[in-house]
Amino acid sequence: MSVILEVRDVAKYFGGVKALDGVSLSVPEKGLIGLIGPNGSGKTTLFNVITGFYVPDKGSVLFRESNDLVRIDGLNPNEVFKKGIVRTFQIPRLFNSLTVLENLLVTPLGQRGENPLRALFTNSWSTQERELAKKAIELLKTFNMLHYANSKISELSAAHIKMLETIRGLMTPAKLYLLDEPAAGVDYAMAKELFTYVRKLRDEHNLTFFIIEHRLEILMEYVDYVYVLHNGKLLSEGKPQEVISDPKVVEAYIGV
Amino acid sequence: MIGFDVVGFLISWLTLFGIYAILSLTLNLESGTAGITNFGKVVFYGVGAYISATLTTYLILMLNGVDVSETPPYDIRGVILLSELGKKNPLLNIGLLVSSLVIAFVMSGALGYLLTYPILRVGPAFVGFTLLSSGELLRIFLQHYEPVGASKGLMAIPTPFEWVADSRVREAAYLGLVLGLLALTYVVTHKLVNSPLGRTLRALRDDEIAALCLGKHVPRIKATVLFIGSGFAGIAGVLLSYYLTSVNPNMFVPAVTFNVWAMIILGGFGNLRGSLLGAAVITFVDRILTFVTPQLGITIISPDYLRWVVVGLLIVVVLLVNPRGILPEKPIKTPALDVMWEELRGESK
Numbered sequence: 272m273s274v275i276l277e278v279r280d281v282a283k284y285f286g287g288v289k290a291l292d293g294v295s296l297s298v299p300e301k302g303l304i305g306l307i308g309p310n311g312s313g314k315t316t317l318f319n320v321i322t323g324f325y326v327p328d329k330g331s332v333l334f335r336e337s338n339d340l341v342r343i344d345g346l347n348p349n350e351v352f353k354k355g356i357v358r359t360f361q362i363p364r365l366f367n368s369l370t371v372l373e374n375l376l377v378t379p380l381g382q383r384g385e386n387p388l389r390a391l392f393t394n395s396w397s398t399q400e401r402e403l404a405k406k407a408i409e410l411l412k413t414f415n416m417l418h419y420a421n422s423k424i425s426e427l428s429a430a431h432i433k434m435l436e437t438i439r440g441l442m443t444p445a446k447l448y449l450l451d452e453p454a455a456g457v458d459y460a461m462a463k464e465l466f467t468y469v470r471k472l473r474d475e476h477n478l479t480f481f482i483i484e485h486r487l488e489i490l491m492e493y494v495d496y497v498y499v500l501h502n503g504k505l506l507s508e509g510k511p512q513e514v515i516s517d518p519k520v521v522e523a524y525i526g527v
Numbered sequence: 528m529i530g531f532d533v534v535g536f537l538i539s540w541l542t543l544f545g546i547y548a549i550l551s552l553t554l555n556l557e558s559g560t561a562g563i564t565n566f567g568k569v570v571f572y573g574v575g576a577y578i579s580a581t582l583t584t585y586l587i588l589m590l591n592g593v594d595v596s597e598t599p600p601y602d603i604r605g606v607i608l609l610s611e612l613g614k615k616n617p618l619l620n621i622g623l624l625v626s627s628l629v630i631a632f633v634m635s636g637a638l639g640y641l642l643t644y645p646i647l648r649v650g651p652a653f654v655g656f657t658l659l660s661s662g663e664l665l666r667i668f669l670q671h672y673e674p675v676g677a678s679k680g681l682m683a684i685p686t687p688f689e690w691v692a693d694s695r696v697r698e699a700a701y702l703g704l705v706l707g708l709l710a711l712t713y714v715v716t717h718k719l720v721n722s723p724l725g726r727t728l729r730a731l732r733d734d735e736i737a738a739l740c741l742g743k744h745v746p747r748i749k750a751t752v753l754f755i756g757s758g759f760a761g762i763a764g765v766l767l768s769y770y771l772t773s774v775n776p777n778m779f780v781p782a783v784t785f786n787v788w789a790m791i792i793l794g795g796f797g798n799l800r801g802s803l804l805g806a807a808v809i810t811f812v813d814r815i816l817t818f819v820t821p822q823l824g825i826t827i828i829s830p831d832y833l834r835w836v837v838v839g840l841l842i843v844v845v846l847l848v849n850p851r852g853i854l855p856e857k858p859i860k861t862p863a864l865d866v867m868w869e870e871l872r873g874e875s876k
Contacts, residue, residue, distance in 0.1 A: 352742035364737035366730040384723030404863035
């Protein structure tokens with residue numbers, strides 16, 4: 272399978288702290304790949320480098336654009352999104368004064384009504400707006416959230432908030448999803464449901480997922496491949512079963 | 528009350544209301560909807576006022592064959608000439624009004640874009656302080672810039688309706704112009720708020736990082752909003768200069784900006800009708816105090832101070848009752864809502 276994202280020897284230092292110290296990894300298309308590691312191992316920093324929040328001090332990040340891998344490190348977060356990468360955050364970032372439906376409608380790029388001159392003439396954007404609204408409604412139906420369409424974010428459960436943050440990416444032609452601890456703060460049964468949805472999305476929409484998780488045991492049965500970070504370096508990688516029995520991983524987690 | 532001129536009061540209040548409401552509507556778009564801390568509204572207001580004052584006084588003198596290098600408009604002879612020449616040519620007056628409005632919109636808008644685009648990335652507090660200090664810089668510059676009259680400013684600016692003989696008709700015609708431009712501002716801001724752009728602006732206000740991650744070019748969008756808001760502030764400045772027929776640097780102190788902030792806080796952050804209401808209430812307090820205080824013979828406290836006391840008290844009381852202002856923000860109305868309701872109704876059947 273071809274590679275959609277490649278991280279080559281990436282390093283990111285904060286003063287004396289080596290948050291990432293020469294990390295290389297790759298994510299295959301339509302993969303469901305895990306990224307685990309103890310607290311402070313550099314998982315979120317890696318996501319921040321990939322999505323343009325940090326410029327790496329060393330190394331490069333490449334992303335598939337038709338048949339080529341092109342460098343995306345150094346781009347701004349909004350440009351990275353336009354390439355087709357959506358990310359979610361450890362603490363979900365939704366727009367709290369907007370409704371669930373509006374949170375989905377904000378996402379699509381190239382909305383005519385976002386141009387201030389066209390915004391003045393409702394006719395010039397209302398057709399597109401209706402189409403986008405229909406698409407958003409379909410999405411909410413698929414994920415059993417239609418009855419929340421007109422609700423404020425504060426009325427949703429933690430799991431629904433995480434779900435909404437993920438599915439708003441489906442309003443765009445994005446290909447790669449970076450999920451930062453989607454199951455944090457969600458109970459075990461709900462976390463499993465969430466990952467079942469992720470797998471369904473991968474299968475039905477041909478998407479790729481790269482998922483940070485703190486607790487390996489939840490992720491185990493869903494992912495194809497796992498990378499383990501420790502102190503900014505890649506400690507181990509492989510199939511979930513192999514990784515979990517790797518003595519180095521056990522040591523890093525238990526801290527012996 | 529003896530000698531209370533009701534019509535005169537109404538005209539003066541509504542004109543001032545119209546001018547301030549243009550400021551409060553656009554400040555509400557910038558700060559209420561888009562979350563930009565614009566503490567420099569007065570910059571663009573002042574630029575607009577000075578553009579029309581300068582353009583009108585200089586051009587009227589020059590087109591009447593006066594040598595402005597000898598008799599500049601800020602000179603006493605210039606002021607006398609202006610009051611004579613100002614009413615000679617109605618077409619010229621109207622032409623100057625229109626060109627002032629267009630130039631003020633473009634110049635103030637461009638200034639709003641250029642002042643903020645570079646600093647929007649560094650956070651809301653810096654935007655606020657940069658704009659606040661820009662206002663003071665502009666004021667101090669004007670105080671020392673001779674061609675616009677330095678600290679004396681420009682006086683006897685011929686108004687667009689100077690040629691109308693009856694002063695009441697003249698004032699009423701001017702009120703019509705102000706209210707017409709206010710209506711235009713309302714329609715524009717209302718359309719912008721209830722559009723995908725308005726939705727995106729609220730999203731930026733709620734969470735800039737998340738908006739950036741969804742591909743929104745945050746600084747450009749905000750600077751564009753400041754172009755629009757500042758352009759209209761320039762128009763309000765033009766209207767002010769013709770209304771008062773004079774401009775001077777001390778009219779454009781930071782307190783003007785905070786007066787407009789008081790209007791949107793009082794009326795309701797993010798609610799355009801609230802801005803109209805806030806502007807109406809505060810300008811009413813201002814006018815009524817100016818009209819009534821001299822008649823009551825109160826001399827120990829000037830209406831200027833009393834105004835701040837009353838406005839402060841009003842804000843405290845309103846925010847105690849409703850922290851979001853008199854009229855809270857309403858949901859955005861776009862055709863997407865119709866699609867949703869059709870679907871939800873179909874679902875419940």
